[in-house]
Amino acid sequence: MTTGKKRVLLVLADEDTLRLIQQNILASEPVTVTVAHTCAEGRAAVQSVRPDLLVLGDNLPDGNHLALATELLEKQPTLPIILFSSGNSDTVPRNAVRLGLVDWITPPIGVEDFRTAVRRGLSRSQQWQNWLKQESARYTGPLLQQVDELQTLARVGRSVSAQLDLDRVLEAVVDAAAELTGAEEASLLLLERETDSLVLRAAHNFKEELGLTVRLDAIDSLAGEVLNSGVPLILDAEHPQKHKISTQHLVYSLIYVPMTTHGETIGVLGVDNRESQRAFEPRHMVLLTALADYAAAAIENARLYDETERERGKLESILTRIIDGVIVTGPDGRLALVNPAARRALAIPEGDVAGKLVAEVIHESTVLQMMNGESQNTSQVEIEGADERVYELQLTPIEGVGSILSLHDISYLKELDRIKSDFVNTVSHDLRSPLTAILGYVELIGRVGPVNEQQEEFIRRALASVKNITELITDLLHLGRVEIGMDEVQPVHLSPLITQALETFQPLADEKKLNLTSEYPPDLPVLNGNTIRMRQVLDNLIGNAIKYTPSGGTVSLNAVPSGEQLILRVIDSGVGIPAEEQGKVFDRFYRATNVPRETPGTGLGLAITKQIVENHGGRIWVESSKSGTVFSVVLPVANE
Known part of the structure; x- marks a missing residue:
C-alpha cells in the first residue's frame, strides 16, 4: 500500500x-x-x-x-x-x-x-x-485539446480583428497557423491581380534562402488550384516522395485553405512539414479554415483602413494647402480639423485640436454663434480676423459627417469696393456740375431762336443722353449706399407708401394706356427698415413693369400678410423675360436681350432693389413667361 x-x-x-x-x-x-x-x-x-x-x-x-x-x-x-x-x-x-x-x-x-x-x-x-484517471484522460484529452485549440483560435481571432496594421495582421496569422497545427512552416499568399500570381506576404519559419520572394502561378500550382476552386487541399506523407510547392520548396505534407471575403477569394493560407513526415489531421484543416476566415476579414479591414487613411491624408493635404480657412466638426460637435488658414484668421495656436469642444479652441463670438447653431445666418457673414483681414463665413452641414465652416478672405474685394465707391463718388461729383450745365444750355437753345426740325431732333437726343448719364450716376450712388446697409432703421408703414407710389406712376400708366390696379389692405403690418429705401423698391418694380408693358396692358400690385411675413407682388402683362436669363436680371448692368435698345434704363434698378430687400432681411425672385412677369418680395414684419 x-x-x-x-x-x-x-x-x-x-x-x-x-x-x-x-x-x-x-x-x-x-x-x-x-x-x-x-x-x-x-x-x-x-x-x-x-x-x-x-x-x-x-x-x-x-x-x-x-x-x-x-x-x-x-x-x-x-x-x-x-x-x-x-x-x-x-x-x-x-x-x-x-x-x-x-x-x-x-x-x-x-x-x-x-x-x-x-x-x-x-x-x-x-x-x-x-x-x-486513465479513462478520464483517454476520453477528455481530445476534448481538452479541442478546447485549447478553440481558445487559441478565439484569441488569435480577437488579436487579428483588432489589428489594423496589415503586416502585423499577416504575421499574427501565420504564427497562429503553425501553433494550431503543429506545423514546421506556415505561409500566407495573396493574389496579385496585375500579374495573376500568388505572392508570399508572410511566413513562419521559412528558410533564409526563400525569404519572402516566393511567387506562384495563380493557375499552375497547388496554391493556385485552391485559389480557383475555393476548396481546401490536404496532402499527407503516406509515401516518402515530397510534394512540390515551388522549385526550391519541397514538403512531405501540407494543407492549403482559401481566404475568402465578400464571396471573393483573395489568397491562400497554408502549413507544411518539410523535414518531418508527420501527417496532418482533418481537424487541422478545419482549424486552418476558421483561421483563414478570420484572416480574410482582418486583411479586408486593414486594407479599408489603409485606404481610408490615404484618402484622409489626401484630404488633409488639400485642406492644409487651400487659401480659404476650413474648420470641420464631427457629428458630436467636436472639432475634427482646423487648417492653417483658419488658425491664422482666428489666432488658434498650433497643436492637436481633434476631439476638443469648439469653445475650448475658438473665441471669436460670431464664429462660435454660427457653429453652435445660435445664428440664423449661415452664409455671407463677415468678420475681421485676428490678422486684420476680412473673411466671409459659410457654414455647411453635412449629414453623417458634421459641419464645415469656411472662411473666405474677401479683403481684396473690400478694398476694390472701397476704390469703386471712391471712384463713383468722385466721378459723380465731378460730372454732376458739367452735366447740369450742359442740360441747362441744351434746354435754352430753343428759347434763343427758332430751330428747324433736324436741330430739334438733335436737341432731343442730347437731352436724352444727358438724362441717361445723370440717371446712371444717381443709380450708382444709390447702389453704393444700399450696399453699405440701412443707414436708418425705423417703423415702415407700407400701405401709405404703396398708395403714394401708385399715385406717382398713374400719369405714366395713363400716358401708355395701361390699366394700373392694386389690392392691399389699408392696415398692412409694420416693417422695420428704411422708408426711403422701401419707396425705392416700389418705384423700381412698378416703374419697370410700366416700362416693359406694351400699350393696353395691365400692371397690378397686391400685398398680403402671411404669418410673420408680408408678401408683395408686382404683376405685368409685358414681354416677359427669357427663361435662361431670369437668373441674371438682378446682376448689375444686366438687361434682357428681348428689351429694345431704345428703351431707357441702366441695368442697375433690380440690383439696387435686391440689395435693399436683403438689407431688410427679405427675399425677392422673378417668375416670367411670354405673357408677362411677376416679381415677388417677402419681408419680415416688425416684432410687436
Whole structure:
C-alpha cells in the first residue's frame, strides 16, 4: 500500500462493533478513521469526507445494511465496502456477493485477517482511482485539446480583428497557423491581380534562402488550384516522395485553405512539414479554415483602413494647402480639423485640436454663434480676423459627417469696393456740375431762336443722353449706399407708401394706356427698415413693369400678410423675360436681350432693389413667361 497522504476509512457500525474495530484491529493502521452509527449519518459522511474504504456493520439501528450498501454503490460505484458481521447476523451470503463487496468479515475475527482485508480494500480503491484517471484522460484529452485549440483560435481571432496594421495582421496569422497545427512552416499568399500570381506576404519559419520572394502561378500550382476552386487541399506523407510547392520548396505534407471575403477569394493560407513526415489531421484543416476566415476579414479591414487613411491624408493635404480657412466638426460637435488658414484668421495656436469642444479652441463670438447653431445666418457673414483681414463665413452641414465652416478672405474685394465707391463718388461729383450745365444750355437753345426740325431732333437726343448719364450716376450712388446697409432703421408703414407710389406712376400708366390696379389692405403690418429705401423698391418694380408693358396692358400690385411675413407682388402683362436669363436680371448692368435698345434704363434698378430687400432681411425672385412677369418680395414684419 502506498505511503504518504493518509487514506480515509469510514466505519459505519453500532457501538460494540466500533469499539472492537478501533481498539484491537486499526490501532496500527495509517488511516484516518471517520465514524458513523446510523444509516443517515453514513449517507452524510460518504458525501462529505469521500472515504477510500467503507467498513459496514450489520447491526444498524435505522435500516438494513445491504440496502444502504446498494444505495451507496449506485451513487459511488468505485467505493470499496467490507461487510463486518456480528455473531448473530442474518445476512444471506449470496446477497452480499451480488453486491460485489470487497470482503466479508465474520466471527471469529482475526486481527491480522481484518487488517489484510482493509489493506486489500484500500489497494482496490487505489486501483479504481488510477483506472478512472486513465479513462478520464483517454476520453477528455481530445476534448481538452479541442478546447485549447478553440481558445487559441478565439484569441488569435480577437488579436487579428483588432489589428489594423496589415503586416502585423499577416504575421499574427501565420504564427497562429503553425501553433494550431503543429506545423514546421506556415505561409500566407495573396493574389496579385496585375500579374495573376500568388505572392508570399508572410511566413513562419521559412528558410533564409526563400525569404519572402516566393511567387506562384495563380493557375499552375497547388496554391493556385485552391485559389480557383475555393476548396481546401490536404496532402499527407503516406509515401516518402515530397510534394512540390515551388522549385526550391519541397514538403512531405501540407494543407492549403482559401481566404475568402465578400464571396471573393483573395489568397491562400497554408502549413507544411518539410523535414518531418508527420501527417496532418482533418481537424487541422478545419482549424486552418476558421483561421483563414478570420484572416480574410482582418486583411479586408486593414486594407479599408489603409485606404481610408490615404484618402484622409489626401484630404488633409488639400485642406492644409487651400487659401480659404476650413474648420470641420464631427457629428458630436467636436472639432475634427482646423487648417492653417483658419488658425491664422482666428489666432488658434498650433497643436492637436481633434476631439476638443469648439469653445475650448475658438473665441471669436460670431464664429462660435454660427457653429453652435445660435445664428440664423449661415452664409455671407463677415468678420475681421485676428490678422486684420476680412473673411466671409459659410457654414455647411453635412449629414453623417458634421459641419464645415469656411472662411473666405474677401479683403481684396473690400478694398476694390472701397476704390469703386471712391471712384463713383468722385466721378459723380465731378460730372454732376458739367452735366447740369450742359442740360441747362441744351434746354435754352430753343428759347434763343427758332430751330428747324433736324436741330430739334438733335436737341432731343442730347437731352436724352444727358438724362441717361445723370440717371446712371444717381443709380450708382444709390447702389453704393444700399450696399453699405440701412443707414436708418425705423417703423415702415407700407400701405401709405404703396398708395403714394401708385399715385406717382398713374400719369405714366395713363400716358401708355395701361390699366394700373392694386389690392392691399389699408392696415398692412409694420416693417422695420428704411422708408426711403422701401419707396425705392416700389418705384423700381412698378416703374419697370410700366416700362416693359406694351400699350393696353395691365400692371397690378397686391400685398398680403402671411404669418410673420408680408408678401408683395408686382404683376405685368409685358414681354416677359427669357427663361435662361431670369437668373441674371438682378446682376448689375444686366438687361434682357428681348428689351429694345431704345428703351431707357441702366441695368442697375433690380440690383439696387435686391440689395435693399436683403438689407431688410427679405427675399425677392422673378417668375416670367411670354405673357408677362411677376416679381415677388417677402419681408419680415416688425416684432410687436
